[in-house]
Amino acid sequence: MIKRYILSGEDFSIAGEASSSFKAVLKKLGIDAGIIRRVAIAMYEAEINTIVHGGGGECEAEIEGNKITLVFRDQGPGIPNLDLAMQEGYSTATEEIRELGFGAGMGLPNIKKYTDSMNIETEPGKGTTVTLVINL
Amino acid sequence: MKVSELIKALGLEVITESSYSDKEVNGCYIGDLLSRVMGKAQENNAWITIMNNINILAVATLTEISCIILCENVGVDETVLSKANEEGIVILKSPKSAYEIANEMGEILK
Ligand SMILES: Nc1ncnc2c1ncn2[C@@H]1O[C@H](COP(=O)(O)OP(=O)(O)OP(=O)(O)O)[C@@H](O)[C@H]1O
Numbered sequence: 001m002i003k004r005y006i007l008s009g010e011d012f013s014i015a016g017e018a019s020s021s022f023k024a025v026l027k028k029l030g031i032d033a034g035i036i037r038r039v040a041i042a043m044y045e046a047e048i049n050t051i052v053h054g055g056g057g058e059c060e061a062e063i064e065g066n067k068i069t070l071v072f073r074d075q076g077p078g079i080p081n082l083d084l085a086m087q088e089g090y091s092t093a094t095e096e097i098r099e100l101g102f103g104a105g106m107g108l109p110n111i112k113k114y115t116d117s118m119n120i121e122t123e124p125g126k127g128t129t130v131t132l133v134i135n136l
Numbered sequence: 137m138k139v140s141e142l143i144k145a146l147g148l149e150v151i152t153e154s155s156y157s158d159k160e161v162n163g164c165y166i167g168d169l170l171s172r173v174m175g176k177a178q179e180n181n182a183w184i185t186i187m188n189n190i191n192i193l194a195v196a197t198l199t200e201i202s203c204i205i206l207c208e209n210v211g212v213d214e215t216v217l218s219k220a221n222e223e224g225i226v227i228l229k230s231p232k233s234a235y236e237i238a239n240e241m242g243e244i245l246k
């Protein structure tokens with residue numbers, strides 16, 4: 001099963017809705033609560049990054065066989081230094097974004113912690129694709 | 137402890153219409169940075185914060201915390217309130233500081 005979500009970069013107030021909606025799908029399917037929790041956290045963080053840093057994009061969430069795969073694509077500025085971006089506390093979030101409660105620099109570390117695999121392809125000026133896998 | 141008992145014991149104001157009678161609360165997490173809360177808050181925690189914009193609602197849903205406690209008399213606007221009601225999220229309010237609320241909670245949960 002594949003679910004597709006459009007992640008608008010215009011409206012931060014609906015950020016998190018794709019994650020909430022996919023979580024409800026997993027609940028209906030009777031997926032283990034611990035796994036749902038990990039998917040929810042990882043998906044939320046990636047969704048927010050796509051919206052606030054990537055300028056919006058899309059997400060494909062697939063439940064297939066023994067794993068859940070989440071792919072986030074944006075055509076934003078890309079991540080110039082991935083090692084730096086992965087560090088806890090590193091953030092380029094603007095003051096406006098920080099006022100909303102984002103910008104702790106914990107999103108990517110959270111994603112790493114709660115997924116079984118994480119792959120980021122990014123090119124400055126072109127965009128970023130984040131692929132996450134959680135084993136069932 | 138039930139959320140209803142917490143409300144009574146701490147004199148919290150209930151600002152949402154969401155049902156809370158069957159909700160358990162097992163401790164709390166204090167924080168205003170959303171991805172900190174996302175990574176650290178546990179299911180059935182009360183989340184004590186001064187953050188009151190609409191983005192707190194997705195965090196509450198996804199972490200499955202039992203309620204949001206806004207401290208230091210922070211309130212929410214109409215948009216946040218109606219969406220919280222729609223989604224069944226419980227928001228409570230208090231003039232006390234996060235420390236005071238957590239401390240009182242700790243005494244009760246001891
Ligand atoms: N899709 C993206 N496009 C461009 N830059 C990104 C993207 N995702 C992450 N980044 C960069 O990586 C940094 C670290 O991301 P991370 O999610 O860990 O923290 P944050 O988003 O700044 O804060 P938090 O997630 O704690 O609210 C960001 O500040 C940003 O510079």
Ligand SMILES: [Mg+2]
Pocket residue numbers: 045048049103106107108171
């Ligand atoms: Mg982030």
